[in-house]
Structures are given as C-alpha cells and as structure tokens.
Amino acid sequence: MSEEYKREHVFGIDYGTSDFKYGPITLGEIPEVVENRGYFVDRESLMSRLMDIRREIIVGKELPLFLESRKSLAERMVYPMRNGVIGKDDWRAWRVVEELTRYALESFAPRDEEFDGFYLVASVSMVAPRYMYEKLFEIFKRMNEERTLVKAATIIPQPLAVAIAHKIPTCVVVESGHGNSQICPISMYPIRDAVLALNRGGCSANTLMAEILKDAGYGDLAKEESLVRRVKEELGLLPRDLDSAIDYAKANPEKVHGRLKIPGTRIVIDLGEHSWTRFLVGEYVFNPNHEIFQSYFTRGMPKPSDIKIGDTFFYGMMDMAEAIIESVEKCPIELQPHLYSKILLSGGNFGWRVPEDLREVAVTSDLKLSSMLREKGIEDVEVKITEEPRFSVWRGCIVYGYAVPIDYEWNWNRMEGWLYLA
Amino acid sequence: MLRRFKPEDLVAAIYEEEGFYEVERREEGILGASSRIVLSDGRRELAVNILDEDTLMVHGAIHDALLQAEKLKERYSGVAIAIPRRFRRAVDDGVLSMHGLGLIVYDMMGAEEVVPPRFSERVEVVKSSNTVMEKAVSVEEIVRIRSDIGRILRMLEELEARLDRLERAQRSLEIRVNKIEQRSSRVEVRVRETPKIEERVKPSSKKLPSYLVDNPWIDILSRRE
Numbered sequence: 228m229s230e231e232y233k234r235e236h237v238f239g240i241d242y243g244t245s246d247f248k249y250g251p252i253t254l255g256e257i258p259e260v261v262e263n264r265g266y267f268v269d270r271e272s273l274m275s276r277l278m279d280i281r282r283e284i285i286v287g288k289e290l291p292l293f294l295e296s297r298k299s300l301a302e303r304m305v306y307p308m309r310n311g312v313i314g315k316d317d318w319r320a321w322r323v324v325e326e327l328t329r330y331a332l333e334s335f336a337p338r339d340e341e342f343d344g345f346y347l348v349a350s351v352s353m354v355a356p357r358y359m360y361e362k363l364f365e366i367f368k369r370m371n372e373e374r375t376l377v378k379a380a381t382i383i384p385q386p387l388a389v390a391i392a393h394k395i396p397t398c399v400v401v402e403s404g405h406g407n408s409q410i411c412p413i414s415m416y417p418i419r420d421a422v423l424a425l426n427r428g429g430c431s432a433n434t435l436m437a438e439i440l441k442d443a444g445y446g447d448l449a450k451e452e453s454l455v456r457r458v459k460e461e462l463g464l465l466p467r468d469l470d471s472a473i474d475y476a477k478a479n480p481e482k483v484h485g486r487l488k489i490p491g492t493r494i495v496i497d498l499g500e501h502s503w504t505r506f507l508v509g510e511y512v513f514n515p516n517h518e519i520f521q522s523y524f525t526r527g528m529p530k531p532s533d534i535k536i537g538d539t540f541f542y543g544m545m546d547m548a549e550a551i552i553e554s555v556e557k558c559p560i561e562l563q564p565h566l567y568s569k570i571l572l573s574g575g576n577f578g579w580r581v582p583e584d585l586r587e588v589a590v591t592s593d594l595k596l597s598s599m600l601r602e603k604g605i606e607d608v609e610v611k612i613t614e615e616p617r618f619s620v621w622r623g624c625i626v627y628g629y630a631v632p633i634d635y636e637w638n639w640n641r642m643e644g645w646l647y648l649a
Numbered sequence: 650m651l652r653r654f655k656p657e658d659l660v661a662a663i664y665e666e667e668g669f670y671e672v673e674r675r676e677e678g679i680l681g682a683s684s685r686i687v688l689s690d691g692r693r694e695l696a697v698n699i700l701d702e703d704t705l706m707v708h709g710a711i712h713d714a715l716l717q718a719e720k721l722k723e724r725y726s727g728v729a730i731a732i733p734r735r736f737r738r739a740v741d742d743g744v745l746s747m748h749g750l751g752l753i754v755y756d757m758m759g760a761e762e763v764v765p766p767r768f769s770e771r772v773e774v775v776k777s778s779n780t781v782m783e784k785a786v787s788v789e790e791i792v793r794i795r796s797d798i799g800r801i802l803r804m805l806e807e808l809e810a811r812l813d814r815l816e817r818a819q820r821s822l823e824i825r826v827n828k829i830e831q832r833s834s835r836v837e838v839r840v841r842e843t844p845k846i847e848e849r850v851k852p853s854s855k856k857l858p859s860y861l862v863d864n865p866w867i868d869i870l871s872r873r874e
Contacts, residue, residue: 229702230702230733230735231702231756231757234756234757234758235757252858255858256858256859256860338818338821339814339817339818339821340817390866391864391866391870392860394860394863394864394865394866396865396866396869415869622858622860623860625858625860625861626860626861626864626866626867626870627866627870629861629867630866630867630868630869630870630871631870631871631873632735632871632873632874634874635873635874643873644873
C-alpha cells in the first residue's frame with residue numbers, strides 16, 4: 228500500500244460534543260455534519276411495526292423522521308460525547324458511536340475494486356482516557372466485518388487537530404465545549420503533562436441563563452434547554468470589566484435592554500429591569516469568582532465543582548486566565564513566551580457577540596482573555612479565535628492523515644501512529 | 650470514483666501555462682528515473698526525469714538521478730528532475746540551481762516547480778539562427794506532429810481507462826440490480842435508513858484545500874518515525 232493511496236483515502240472524523248463531523252479528503256474544505264446523537268427505537272411501538280424498522284438505533288440526518296413522543300425522546304435519545312468522556316460501561320453511548328462511525332464510513336466508501344479501506348483519523352477530547360482509545364479501535368476493527376472500510380486508523384486529541392488546521396506548531400489551544408474546557412499546550416506534540424481542564428463550558432452559562440430567566444418571570448421556559456441556549460446566544464454578553472459594565476447598564480438601561488422574539492412562536496422574552504444580567508452570562512464562563520455569583524449559589528444554583536473524570540482532574544472555579552498560566556507554567560521556561568504568544572480559542576463557547584452600540588463595555592473572547600492575562604502580569608500575549616471552529620478539528624485530522632507516513636505505526640506510549648486493521 | 654492523475658500529467662500541467670506541450674513520454678528503460686517526459690515550446694526542449702517513491706527507496710538513487718540528469722544537458726535546452734513531495738528535503742536547492750538543473754515536487758494533489766531549470770543559450774541560438782529556412786520549418790513541423798501524436802496517445806489511454814471504469818461500474822450495477830430483484834417481494838423500509846452520499850465525493854483536484862497549503866505541520870508530521 229503506497230503513500231499515494233493513503234493520501235487519496237484519508238478520512239477524518241471529529242467526535243465533537245454536539246456535532247459529528249466526518250468525510251474523506253476529497254470533500255475539500257467542508258465536512259459532512261450531523262448531530263452527535265443516536266435514537267434507540269422502541270421496536271414494540273406501533274410506529275416501528277408499521278414502518279418495518281429493523282434497526283435498534285437510528286443516527287444521522289434522517290433521525291428526526293423516526294422520533295416519537297417528547298417523553299420517549301428523553302429516554303431514548305443518547306448524546307454520547309456530552310462532556311468529552313464516555314463511561315467504560317455506558318453501552319448505549321458506545322453503540323451510538325459505533326453506529327455513527329459506520330454511517331460515516333459507508334456514506335463515502337467507494338465501490339470500486341481498487342478501494343482497500345480508508346486511512347481513518349479520528350479526533351477525541353484531550354481528556355479522553357486510554358480505555359476510550361481502546362474501545363474506539365475495537366469499533367474501527369468491527370467496521371471491517373462485512374467489507375474492508377478501515378485499512379488503518381489513528382486517534383488524535385482535538386486540540387492538536389485545531390493547531391494543525393491553523394498551521395501553528397507551537398501554541399496553547401483552549402477548547403471550550405458544552406460540558407467542559409480544556410487547555411492544551413502544543414509544541415510539535417501535545418504536551419500531555421501540562422493539560423488542564425475546567426469543569427465549565429457552554430452548559431454552565433446555560434445554567435446561569437436559566438436562573439436569570441426565572442428571575443425575569445420566565446420560569447416555565449427556563450426548563451427548555453434548547454430555548455435557554457438560544458436566549459444565551461442571542462442576549463448573553465461578555466463584559467470587558469464586569470463592575471463597569473453593570474454600572475453602565477444601570478446608567479443606560481435603554482441601550483442594554485434585552486428583548487428576544489422566538490421565530491415561529493408567540494414567545495417574546497423581555498428581560499426588562501434585569502437586562503444588566505446579560506453581562507453575567509459571559510463573565511461566568513471566564514471567571515465565576517465574582518461576588519455577584521454568590522447570590523445565585525446561595526439560592527441553589529449548582530456551583531461548578533472540582534471533579535475527576537478518567538485520569539483528569541477538572542477544576543470548577545479556577546478562572547480561565549489562571550488556568551492558562553498554570554498549564555503553561557508546567558512547560559519548560561524557554562518555551563513559555565512562545566506559548567503565550569499564540570493562544571488559540573476553539574469551540575462554540577467563545578463566540579460571544581458584541582453589539583455595535585455596546586463596544587465600550589462588551590468584548591469578544593480574545594480581547595477578554597488578553598486583558599485577563601495582562602492583569603496577571605503576562606506580557607506579549609496574542610489570543611486568537613479560530614476561524615470556522617466547527618470544521619477545524621476535521622481539517623486537522625485530514626492534514627494529519629495526509630502527512631504522517633504509512634510506516635509510522637501506533638505506539639501506546641506516545642499515543643500516535645497508524646494501527647493497521649486490515 | 651476518484652480520478653488519479655499520473656505524476657507525468659501533473660508535471661506537464663505546470664509548464665502548459667508557459668506554452669510548453671508534451672512531445673515525448675517514456676516510462677521504461679530510463680537510467681536514473683522511473684519515467685521521462687520531454688516538453689517543447691517550439692523553440693526549446695525541456696526534459697524532466699520523474700522519480701517515484703519506489704525508485705527513491707534504492708540507496709543512492711538521488712545521486713544517480715542527478716548524474717543522469719546532468720548528462721541530458723547535452724541533448725536538451727533545459728533539464729529538471731521531479732520527485733515526490735515527501736523526499737523534498739533530500740535534495741539541496743542551491744546545488745541544483747548552481748548546476749542549472751530544475752527541481753519539481755509532486756504529490757497526488759499537484760506538482761510545484763521549486764527550482765526553475767536554466768535553459769542553455771546554445772540550443773536556443775542553434776534553433777533560432779534559421780540559417781537554412783526550409784530546415785527550420787521542417788524541424789518545427791516534426792515537433793508539432795510528435796506533439797499531436799503524444800496528445801492522441803494520451804487521449805487513447807484516458808479513454809481506455811474510462812472504459813475500464815464504466816465496465817466495472819456496469820458489473821457492480823448488475824449485481825445490485827439482481828439483489829434488489831431478489832428482495833422486491835418485501836416492502837423495504839431500510840432503503841431510507843442508510844442514505845448514500847457518494848455522489849458528493851469530488852474527483853481529486855490539482856488544487857490543494859487551503860488548510861494544506863503552506864502548512865508547516867506537513868513537514869513536521871511527515872518526519873514522524
């Protein structure tokens with residue numbers, strides 16, 4: 228099998244927390260995207276008997292066609308990668324991963340005789356424990372039961388893929404997803420000993436947004452997760468400095484007034500006199516230590532706690548800049564200035580909007596983090612938000628597969644290389 | 650189905666814009682290379698010795714290729730060698746440039762001229778002197794005819810390859826139709842369960858996706874061993 232064959236048959240898969248991105252190198256710039264979820268069909272139900280559905284689980288673009296009642300949705304819909312780690316014995320999540328992987332590979336596997344399997348590059352969370360790698364390789368091997376779909380496979384951490392896609396060999400990648408955030412310094416290789424994780428992500432901001440909605444009189448809507456997320460994305464703001472932003476909001480209530488009409492419904496959300504709380508939502512992701520959040524904790528909002536998942540410790544209350552400094556300081560001193568000079572922010576949790584008339588008090592994530600780091604005495608900082616963050620992990624997978632030689636075989640110590648499966 | 654370009658096509662393509670066309674292609678019996686193409690713009694002839702990965706696996710292959718290329722300078726106005734991109738670091742640009750040899754790197758996505766070949770004045774002068782008008786015209790005529798033959802041969806090869814692919818596709822379709830006919834007695838809801846989007850696979854293009862162009866990681870990762 229030649230290098231040329233490998234380069235033509237590189238296949239990337241990004242097991243993201245919300246979306247599952249996949250496709251071969253021939254797709255060019257943009258991969259296929261489906262939601263990272265699976266629906267377990269009730270085979271006893273009248274609907275599945277009528278439709279002669281024989282499969283146990285449905286994934287992919289046609290999943291909504293198979294949904295039944297809202298009650299069964301909660302019981303039967305599985306999001307396997309919600310916090311980046313799947314429990315060893317969570318068989319339902321592993322079934323969804325297997326089905327999504329098969330769906331992706333079969334969608335693109337050519338039928339011609341020359342095809343002898345893809346060179347599959349999969350990407351998972353930096354904090355994924357070793358058993359997840361083992362389980363994934365077992366799944367990839369099972370892909371070849373009917374015909375050869377995977378010639379060889381490898382698994383790389385998502386922050387490495389982000390750095391590769393952005394053409395930066397030395398940097399710190401901060402990946403903030405739904406359930407948590409990971410900070411990973413990279414210098415040609417991911418520096419695994421310096422990885423640091425926070426037990427805060429998009430869901431933390433959702434939790435606070437739900438509390439704000441309750442205070443504003445929308446307690447009934449605060450239970451709908453997708454609606455809360457939407458309100459957060461539309462109305463949430465990231466303050467340059469929280470105290471100044473709150474003062475500004477109270478002095479200029481008309482400028483900060485938060486109102487949102489949900490298209491296609493009769494729902495209108497008006498935060499009214501609570502509009503100043505829009506600034507709390509962004510601040511909470513970056514620094515939950517401000518005294519103003521205490522009132523929410525004392526009223527029952529869960530405080531992000533320190534937890535251990537797999538081999539990784541997730542800090543609950545450490546602020547984002549402090550976490551970056553702690554991570555970088557685990558690296559050699561000579562390397563540290565280079566790492567601070569390229570900090571890449573990746574993931575949907577960094578996409579805060581700045582309305583034109585609030586530029587004075589609201590900022591984007593890169594400006595916020597730069598100023599937090601400068602306050603802590605770090606000079607020469609350059610923070611950048613990744614371009615097209617949805618696709619950068621998949622693109623990094625493609626570059627990785629394209630470049631790594633076919634004779635570089637998988638090694639469990641360095642966690643790199645090709646594992647041949649066919 | 651993926652369309653695979655030969656290295657010879659990729660190399661010839663980068664000189665097309667400069668007015669060169671292929672006049673000769675040899676894929677066997679070349680000393681120090683796996684194949685050779687000769688390109689001409691009607692005035693100058695450029696010989697490109699192409700080395701594939703298998704050739705380069707042999708110890709000393711690069712040195713042999715360079716010595717053989719040096720010899721070709723007596724016969725052609727310009728000489729270059731083409732190597733797979735992953736062997737790029739095995740050749741020193743400065744040395745090639747000093748000796749007037751060109752360097753081209755290629756991979757399945759395209760080819761790139763790294764060091765341009767130096768064209769010898771002597772051959773150009775001989776060809777442009779036109780001391781005997783009739784002779785000069787007849788040489789150009791010969792070059793044109795050779796170029797036409799080369800083009801026709803390439804078209805034939807391509808047609809042959811297309812026919813092969815069509816025959817394979819037809820066989821595969823026949824098998825699938827037979828299977829569907831066998832199962833036609835049952836209502837098959839499964840059809841909608843696994844949507845096929847193979848149609849979206851684009852043929853491999855000579856243009857690299859943006860994230861692969863000038864990406865320093867390609868060099869870093871290709872040295873993993």
